[in-house]
Every structure is written in structure tokens, then in C-alpha cells.
Amino acid sequence: MSRTGSPLVTLATAVCRFDDFLGAAAADRLLEGACLAQREHMAAERGADAPVPERWESPERVLRAPALAEAVRGLSAVVQDMLGVSAPSGRMGYRFVTRxxxxxxxxxxxxxxxxxxxxxxxxxxxxxxxxxxLHRRPREFTGGVLRVFDTTVVGGHPACGESFRDIRPDHDTLAFFPASAWHQFQWVSCPSGQLADSHFSFEGWLA
Known part of the structure; x- marks a missing residue:
């Protein structure tokens, strides 16, 4: 029971995780290309000697990953079935984020x-x-866990629950979950401060 006397309701959030998604060679090529694109973009924006920002985000139009996009589209139907969520339009978008x-x-x-x-x-x-x-191996940062929360009800409306699932930030790992689920990324500590040692992710959506 909640403090108001109403029954507690928790809906577990479904998560689909695919390890070794693109394969080592393709994942490494994608990581190398993304780092190169980020360096060039940062140099144009801030100068070649600018420090690596704590968080950097690139929209799809700046950094494209067609092989990843095609592979994600190939899983769309099975993921919709596994999550019990419909994405009928076929639209997709993503961004590249460095922490x-x-x-x-x-x-x-x-x-x-x-x-x-x-x-x-x-x-x-x-x-x-x-x-x-994505990340360089061996991993040179700590943290970066993706936390996906379950859903509860507060005042008759969906709300972020206290329970959750943690998804490790493993290289070449893809995770799907409902866009209605609350989530967060845990703090990434990267002592070297080098771009190549960062936590990298492509964060996207299906509609």
C-alpha cells in the first residue's frame, strides 16, 4: 500500500538487449569513424586544442551511421513483438552522444x-x-550504466517507479525499451580525459 492508502501498482519495463550486435570489425570501424567525425566537428567549432567536453551530442544529419540504422530497422518487427509496443510508421532517428x-x-x-x-x-x-x-577496449572509464525504471501510478497517472534494470555499457551492445519508460545514464568518470577513452552511444527511437 502507498502512504495514501491506495494499492501500489508497478509495471515492469521490458528491455531487449543484443550483445555483439554489429560484430567486432564493424563496431570498431563505426567507433573509429565516429571519433574522427567528432574531432573534426569539435575543431571547427572550438579549435583544435579545445578540451574534450563532458557531454557532446551530434544529430543524425552531422554524424550518419547507415550500417547501424539498417541493422536496427532489420530488428524492428521482432522488437515490437518482444516489447509489446507498436511502431507502425517506420520512422527512425538517432543522435551520437559522448560522455x-x-x-x-x-x-x-x-x-x-x-x-x-x-x-x-x-x-x-x-x-x-x-x-x-561503443567504447575502446579495454574500457578506460567507469560508470555509464543505462538505468531503465519500471512504471508506477501516482494520482491516476503513470510515474517513474523505484525499481529498475541496469544495462551495462558493453561495447557493441544494443538495448531497446519502450519510449514511455523513464531512464537515465549514470555518471561517467574518465580520468584520462582523452576522447578515445569516452563512453560513446547512438541513442535513437522508432515511431
Whole structure:
């Protein structure tokens, strides 16, 4: 029972995880190309000697990953069945995100968000979220776990639950979950501060 006397309701969030998704060679090529594109973009924006930012994000139009996009589309039907979520339009989008925090004493995780929430909380039509993770081996950062929360009910409306699933930030790993689920990334500590040692991810959606 909740403190208000109402029954507690928790809906477990389904997560589909695919390990060794593209294969070692393809994943390494994608990582190398993404790092090169980020270096060039950062140099044009901030100068060649600019430090690596704690968080850097590139939209799809700046950094394209056609092989990854094609592979994700190939899984769309089975993922919809496994999650019990429909993404009928066939639309897809993604962004490339780098996380690299050098200050290990600061341990705040990222905000808890829902991909389906657009501006001012309006539904943006996104049905399924996906996160594809890359990193250099051996891994030179700590943290970076993707935490996907279960859903509860507060005041008659869906809300972020206390229970969750943690998805390790393993190289060449792809995870799908409903875009209506709350999620966050845990703090990434990267003592070297080098771009190549960062936590890299392609974060996208199906609609």
C-alpha cells in the first residue's frame, strides 16, 4: 500500500538487449569513424586544442551511421513483438552522444527522462527507444550504466517507479525499451580525459 492508502501498482519495463550486435570489425570501424567525425566537428567549432567536453551530442544529419540504422530497422518487427509496443510508421532517428567526465569526485547521474516526452511534456510520437553503446577496449572509464525504471501510478497517472534494470555499457551492445519508460545514464568518470577513452552511444527511437 502507498502512504495514501491506495494499492501500489508497478509495471515492469521490458528491455531487449543484443550483445555483439554489429560484430567486432564493424563496431570498431563505426567507433573509429565516429571519433574522427567528432574531432573534426569539435575543431571547427572550438579549435583544435579545445578540451574534450563532458557531454557532446551530434544529430543524425552531422554524424550518419547507415550500417547501424539498417541493422536496427532489420530488428524492428521482432522488437515490437518482444516489447509489446507498436511502431507502425517506420520512422527512425538517432543522435551520437559522448560522455567524458574527468572529475571523479562528482557522481551525479544524468536526469531521469522519457523519450516520448517532447516540448512541455507533449507526446512526440516516439514508441521505442534504443541505445547502442561503443567504447575502446579495454574500457578506460567507469560508470555509464543505462538505468531503465519500471512504471508506477501516482494520482491516476503513470510515474517513474523505484525499481529498475541496469544495462551495462558493453561495447557493441544494443538495448531497446519502450519510449514511455523513464531512464537515465549514470555518471561517467574518465580520468584520462582523452576522447578515445569516452563512453560513446547512438541513442535513437522508432515511431
Amino acid at each position: 567524458n567526465h574527468q572529475k571523479a569526485e562528482r557522481r551525479e547521474s544524468g536526469p531521469v527522462i522519457r523519450a516520448c516526452d517532447g516540448r512541455k511534456g507533449a507526446d512526440n510520437g516516439q514508441a521505442i527507444s534504443f541505445v547502442y553503446t
